[in-house]
Amino acid sequence: MRPIIPCTAPRASKVLFPHLRQPQRPASTVSARVQQMTTTASRHPPSDSQRSAIQKFAESNELRFRNEALLVDALTHSSYASPHTPLDIENKRLAFLGLKVLPLYVTEHIRTQFPDLPADAMESVMKAFTGPDVLKQIGTKVGIPSAVRVKEQALGSSTPASISGRMLISLIGAIYQDQGPQAARQFVEKHVLSRSVDVSIHRKMLYPRTLLDTIVKESGGARPVAETTKEAGIASATPVYGVTLKLGEKKIGEGFGNTAKMAETRAIKLALRTHYHAQLHKTTLPSQIDEEGITFFPA
Missing domain, CATH: 3.30.160.20 (Double Stranded RNA Binding Domain)
Structure with a gap:
């Protein structure tokens, strides 16, 4: 008779639902770990006028960062990257995070509000909420052009408003990293999901x-x-x-x-x-x- 070997694999619930295995790490802990990193804000600190503009931006949007360097990083364009280490810009990493967070909350909203919407129509509605032009409008509305740090040569003939959409995504990533998912969700709900979208048009687009x-x-x-x-x-x-x-x-x-x-x-x-x-x-x-x-x- 073959011996019975006890199973040492983790229980399914712990694999499928990792949050059951350990409590969620507080946002303050995440912020503390990030604070130990060398960020763009520490390599390229803002001037007094830039810091003042960022503070006014934060106050007007009721943003309270535990780690203010993250807010500076979110509003610092990649044109501030060092020519010797072009990948040292924290903004891109925050944008990567924002690009995961934003679609998650928008998809959740669409699925909850319009449960019978076909998948192709959902994709169309998603673009109505998060398309490049839409995000640029939202970024401009919340005041990103007045607070963004970007070198003039990077803009060419454009204006800071032209990069507002990309900076908005970085900002969402920074809020998520500094304050956690609930704060990021509230920001997305207030500024993105509050927009009026005619879903009937997207049904027709099928x-x-x-x-x-x-x-x-x-x-x-x-x-x-x-x-x-x-x-x-x-x-x-x-x-x-x-x-x-x-x-x-x-x-x-x-x-x-x-x-x-x-x-x-x-x-x-x-x-x-x-x-x-x-x-x-x-x-x-x-x-x-x-x-x-x-x-x-x-x-």
């Missing part, structure tokens, strides 16, 4: 070809034309197609994909979000939908 076809027919306007602009690796397992959607000579959409149809669909979606955005609210999809039978490539 049928982009039908939607654009309907808009064109109802308006009596010219029909956009799709043309293939790129074909690469056609004989390989991962071909890439590029499709441009034009209205006359004007490019109103562009998309890429593993098939020409996929690229065309993405170009149509971009055109709907930009060129035809005003018509989306008042357009009703027909009762009979033939999404697969509609194309904007010339016959």
